Amino acid sequence: MSQTKQSKQDITVLIILLFGTFLSFLNQTLMNVALPSVMKDFDITAAQGQWLSNGYMLISGVMIPATAFLIDRFKTRHLYLTSMIVFTLGTFIASISINYPMLIAGRMIQALGAGPISPLMTVVIMNMFPVQSRGKAMGFIGLAMNFAPAIGPTLSGWIVQSYDWRSIFYVILPLGIINILVAVFALKNFGEQTYPKFNFLGIVLSTIGLGTLLLGFSNAGDKPWLTFNVAGFVLIGLVVTGLFIYQQTHTKLPMLNFSVFKHRIFTLSSITNFVVIMGLYGGMILLPLYIQNVRGVSPMTSGMVLLPGAIIMAIMSPITGALYDRIGARYLNFTGLIILSIGTFMFTLIDMNTTVTYLAIMQGVRSFGLGLALMPIQTDALNDLPLELMSHGSAMYNTIRQIAGSLGTALLVTIMSISTSNFAAENVGISIEEATLHGIQIAYIVVTAISVVAAVMCLKLSKKAK
Missing domain, CATH: 1.20.58 (Methane Monooxygenase Hydroxylase; Chain G, domain 1)
Known part of the structure; x- marks a missing residue:
């Protein structure tokens, strides 16, 4: 593979892929707030409805390890267009669904198309940009990967409150079609195929x-x-x-080359990323649980509390990318993860009367820290690899991210549930809301500890960009 000189056409390609990545990550969380409406329309249980989100994450996660083969086997243009067409087809099916199985089928087809998009985007950027300017480009990936799922609940909350839940797909469908049409005319191929x-x-x-x-x-x-x-x-x-x-x-x-772990910085960055993502995804589920289950506030308000943090992360991602090109990952990550640890610890102090303003500010602090840390870790990992291993490194890194997110969510929800049950048993007569609050506080203590561990680990990352 060979790196290409930047041009206006390259920037157009970058925008196309960024938009596709944004849509694929946005759909991870769009259905969370819409779940009660879907349950009512199709007369299904919460456990069944949860598969609208869990199933999407599962299928897209399973697709990721195969993307190294797909990227090496098929041209960039063909693979991206196929992925977006499948994703948009799934969106269309979901938008016209007349029963729950049809809606689930649409979501699963969406996920099949979404799986390869992010790893493909990463590989294209690594081929498009020289090492000394990859950080800034990867920062824009961070904008798509981290801002999209964070804004999802707010966007879907507004749509569901104002219109029908199917309108979520009515919004995504034309965006997917536009992205495909632009890609047909503007997208070109990057890298060389080895045809495994x-x-x-x-x-x-x-x-x-x-x-x-x-x-x-x-x-x-x-x-x-x-x-x-x-x-x-x-x-x-x-x-x-x-x-x-x-x-x-x-x-x-x-199919997936494990020799990427022979590269020290890639291995260390992957482990650090695993710890960070565990805390990130697990922490993301705790705040909505507190707002909705403990305080009884609407999902829309929950989404609005998360919105300032999402905006901060969106602003920070490209800025952090540019800083990485100058000073490397170590100090950016350490500073970011210490800020994340402080912001997370402040959530252990919440009670039944904590203001929405306090929650939004502390979530903003957490997001600022994450904005400093997330993409430099990934950029440092992939910069450690030769271009011929880039597709495998990208697939491996995204697979690790997927596992960490699922494990972190499962672990922290379990810790919260056990702590809630034990506290309720030890304090007879206490309300379920107060018991749940205690469980959430304990879970936030664990997230704080995870963040501190990640901060210590990142001290072994690169001092300067390679």
């Missing part, structure tokens, strides 16, 4: 392994850990994933 052979066993093992692992973590949110739906699926996932790793490291034509 199809590794059938690798696809099967990765799909079963990662799929059951993510399914187990997803089930942990509302089921006991010591059941087949959680422990059973997690155990199967770990065993099959272990077989997948063994098969990939002993074949001449790996």
Whole structure:
């Protein structure tokens, strides 16, 4: 592969891919607020409805390991257009769904298309930009990856409150079509294809392994850990994933090349990212639970509390990317994660009367810290790899992110639930809201500890951009 000189056409390509990435990540959280309306329309339970979000995350997550093969096998233009067409087709099916199975089918098709988009975007940027200016470009990826899911609940809350839940898909559908039409005329190919052979066993093992692992973590949110739906699926996932790793490291034509972990900074950044994302995704679910379940405030208000933080992160991502090009990852990450730790600790002090303003400000502090830390970690990881391993590094990094998000959510919801139950049992007569508040406070203490651990780990990252 060879890097290309930037031009106006390159910038157009960047905008096209950024927009597609934004749409794919936006859809991760769009249905969360709409769930009660969907449950009412289709007469389904909350557990069934939760699959509108969990299923999307599961399918897109399972697709990610295969993207290294897809990127090396198919041209950028063809792969992106196919992914966006599949994503938009799923959006159309969901928009006209007349029953719950049809809606779920639409969401799963959306996820199939969304899976390859982010890793593809990363690989294109690594080919398009020289090492010394990748940070700024990766900062714009951070804008799409981190701002989109954060703004999702606010956007869907406004749409559902003002219109029908199907209007969510009516908004996404024309945006997807426009993105496809522009890509048809403006998108060009980046990198060189190596045309690897199809590794059938690798696809099967990765799909079963990662799929059951993510399914187990997803089930942990509302089921006991010591059941087949959680422990059973997690155990199967770990065993099959272990077989997948063994098969990939002993074949001449790996679907996912684990030699990326021979590169020290990539490995260290991936581990640090795993810890950070655990805290990020787990922390993201705690605040809406407090606002809606403890305080009884509307989902729309919950979304508005999250909005300032999302805007701060959107502003910080490209700024942080430019700073990375000058000073590297170490001090940016350490500063960001210390700020994140402080902001998270302040959430351990919330009570039944905490103001919405306090919540929004502290969430803004957390988002500022995350904005400093997230993309420099990823940029440092991928800068450590040669271009021929970039597709594998991108797929691996995004797979780790997916697992960390699911595990973090499952772990913190479990800690919250156990703490809530124990506190209620020890304090007879206490309200469920007060018990839940205690559980959320304990969970935030854990998130604070996770953030501090990540801050210490990042001190081994690069002092300067490579």
